Amino acid sequence: MSGNEKLKVELERWNAGVDKSLAKHPERRKDFVTGSKAPVERLYTPADLAGREYLDDIGLPGEYPFTRGVQTTMYRGRFWTMRQYAGFATAEESNKRYKFLLEQGQTGLSVAFDLPTQIGYDSDHPLSAGEVGKVGVAIDSLADMELLFDGIPLDKVSTSMTINAPAAVLLAMYIAVAEKQGVTADKLNGTIQNDILKEYVARGTYIFPPEPSMRLITDIFAYCSKEVPAWNTISISGYHIREAGSTAVQEVAFTLADGIAYVEAAIKAGLDVDEFAPRLSFFFNAHNDLFEEVAKFRAARRLWAKVMKERFGAKSPKSWMLRFHTQTGGSTLTAQQPDNNVVRVAIQALAAVLGGTQSLHTNSRDEALALPTEESVRIALRTQQIIANESGAAETVDPLAGSYYVESLTNRIEDEAWNYIRKIDSLGGAVKAIEHGFVQQEIQDAAYAYQMDVESGERVVVGLNKFQVKESAPEGLLRVDPSVGASQTAKLKALRAKRDSSKVESALAALKAASKSDANLMPPIVEAVKAYATLGEICDVLRATFGEYQQKVTI
Amino acid sequence: MERTIRVLVAKPGLDGHDRGAKVIARALRDAGMEVVYTGLRQTPEQIVQAAVQEDVDVIAMSILSGAHNHLFPRVTELLAEKKVDDVLVIGGGVIPEGDYEFLKSKGIAAIFGPGTPTGTTVEFIRTHLKR
Structure with a gap:
């Protein structure tokens, strides 16, 4: 008898015993499920992995299909980047928080912008009233950006910016600040989120319709591959899809479907896949079901590697690698007994590390109530430092590999995500699926089911x-x-009086002309930013040419 | 027969977090109410206009960006200007409890924070209608 046949016989015998014991001691519940409601069996054995080849399916770290991670030695080389998302009020105030975080041992910056900035309105726009400086820092012009990074050497830190619709403008400001510090663009490290598709379905800070938005994105890909080669030009985000209520499978599927749409758009714009694909990065959530989350990260890596190699014919292994940032799940935090959130965040952060994340933000315990205090942020950062230095989770590569349960979950998530991707392909791709409201409806159904279960x-x-x-x-x-709004408005007024307005006008006119042609929009945006044109002025020029997106409302 | 309660679920301001608004819209609908959802980025003016046009009994606003102290009272002020005094106005989202009293003084009848069961909101609406 082969090992597998013997196992089958043994399992039958064991199951008969279980049935007997169940009669006396029933299990806690009839159906066991993961955090995303996928069925969980009583026991996983090698029988669940029958027919799978280790080298094809799992392989070795740093090698295709990257199930075990994108680096050869993972955290034995260095830990993941500890990167707390922060920003509020004015540039001066946020600059202080960044310096505090760097002093506490944080290794990268992550900038949160306020809503007017994210939607391309200046602080004195009527729609900005009440929102200035609330969920992030208010940036109206290069002058604010200079204050934001004052005393922070941009060749020494890597900076992630959560900015999407106006990503080109904020990246241009970052390049301009660096130039003033004497740092050339090729020395810059960091990421812009620049992922508009998930804004339409889950996050809401869109400006322009899909087509010109995709053009802005591919313009950034093309510009950065020449001028800012180490920059991550997009962070294709499942985080907000999950926060909006999706399951783990939907998070993987919809994010990778968006990724496919960006790659297709860039290829259509004439770019070579191996020139831009190595700079694509991803951003995932980490929720409470430890094993399902670990499996999710592993499945996403394997799926993307296959997409890039097989579907797009990418040749460079760097194009096949799914590198990602993780943030713990904001929506899992409770306003009730908020200190318990420290424990939730620790489990989620551990999932991200066991799943091989490249960088991590840990949420603070008070985020279901307000923006976090300095003390709460410190505990969140310490949570990462404890996992890194004390838990042992970082000492070997992909420690959960080979767990019958985790490998089974990895296979299941990959299979189900493929089913969604095929469905989205049949609808004409991610952009069409979003225009139809398919993605939104799937997420909302899952969110409602979750609420009813609670x-x-x-x-x-x-x-x-x-x-x-x-x-x-x-x-x-x-x-x-609340005086931030008034102080930003005063700063804007002073800026408009002081700057060379003829320079601003000619820069904006050049941008307008470029927006109506096929020219890459990055160079004229960089020029406009350097002339101290405001974010709102630049976005208004683009609004005039591109129009604005009208949301598809579904409940 | 009892009249069907009509509710406008609204997202004031620039906040894009609409999971809560959509869940509550669906829960109210499942509870037998007629629900109109505005979609994102509504000004207080647009919300009041929609409320009048749709002749709703309730305006339920959701906000997670911290702009509630500015935007919620604008809605009740505009209702007062239009002499509309029989619409119940409620709110939800990430709103510190310390702001509840201020918002109530501005005519927001109740604030439902994170973790509130949808049934609590349904019950509140049924028992606090102004017409």
Whole structure:
């Protein structure tokens, strides 16, 4: 008898015993499921991996299909980049927080912009009222960006910027600030999110319709491959898709479907796949189901490697690698007994590390209530440092590989994500699937099902629907000074009076002309930024040519 | 027969987080109410105009960006200017409890924070209608 046949016999015998014991001691519930409601079996054995070849399926670290990670030695070389997303109020205030974080041992910056900045409005625009400096820092012009990075050498840090619709403008400002510091663009390291497709389905800070938005993105790919070669030109994001309520499988599938759309757009724009693909990066969520999340990261890597090699014929192994940032799940945090969130974040962060993330943001315990305080941010950063230095999780490569359960989950997530990708292909690709509202509807259905499970008690959320206590209102929350709006408006007024307005006008006219041609938009945007044209002025020029996106409303 | 309750679910301001708004819209609909959802980026003026046009009994606003103290009271002010006094206005989202009193003083009848069961909101609407 072969090993497998013997196992089959043994399993039958064992199962008969289980049936007997169940009669006396029933299990806690009828159906066991993952955090995303996928079925979980009682036991996983080599039988669940029958027919799979280790070298084809899992392979070795740093090699195709990268199931075990994109680097050969992973965290034995160096830890992941610890990168806390931060920014609020004014550039001066955020600059102080960045310096604090760097002093605490953080190794990269991550800039949060306020909503007017993300949607291309100046702080004095009527729609900006009440929003200035609230969810991030307000940036109206190069002058604000100079203050934001004052005293931070841009050739020494890597900076991630969560900016999408106006990503080209903020990248241009970053390049201009570096130039003033004497740092040339080829020395810059960092990432712009620049992922418009998920804005339409999950995050909401879109400006332009899909077609010109895709052009802006491919213009950035082309410009950076020559001028800013070490820059990650996009961070294709599942994070917000998951936050909007998707399952783990949907997070992988919709993110990679968006990725496919960007690659197709760039190839259509005449770029060579191996020239831009190595600079594509990804951004995922980490929720509470430790094993499902680890499997998700591994499945995403394997799937993307196949897409790039087989579908797009990329030749360079760097084009096949899915490199990603992870943030722990904001929507999993409870406003009730907020200190419990420290534990949730620790589990999620561990999942990201066991899943081979390249960088990590750990959420702070008070984020279901307000922006985090300095103390809460420090605990969140310390959580990463404890995992790195004390848990042992970073000492060997991909430690959960070979777990019958984790490998089975990895296979299942990959298979189900492929099914979604084929469905999206049949609808004409991610852009069309979004225009039809297919992606939005799938996410909303999952979000509603989750909510109903919490309300029925089917799903336990500690402190929320079980183990509650009477609580008084939390104290010591961070409040953004409401005078930020007025001070930004005053700064803008002074800037408009001081700058050379003829230079601004001619730069904006050049941008307008470029927007109506096929020319790459990055060079005229860089020139406009250097002339101290404001973000709102630059985006208005583009709005006039491109029009604005009208949301597809579905409930 | 009892009249069907009409609700406008609205997203004021620039905030793009609409998971909560959509879940609550669906829960109210499942509870038998008629629901109109505005979509993202509505000004207080647009919200009040839609409320009048759709003749709703309730305006339910969701905001997670921190702009609630500015945007919620604008809606109740505009309603007052239009002499509309029989529409119940409620809100939800990431709103510190310390702001609840201020918002109530501005005519927001209740704030539902993170973790509120949808049934609580349904029940509140049923028992606090102004017409």
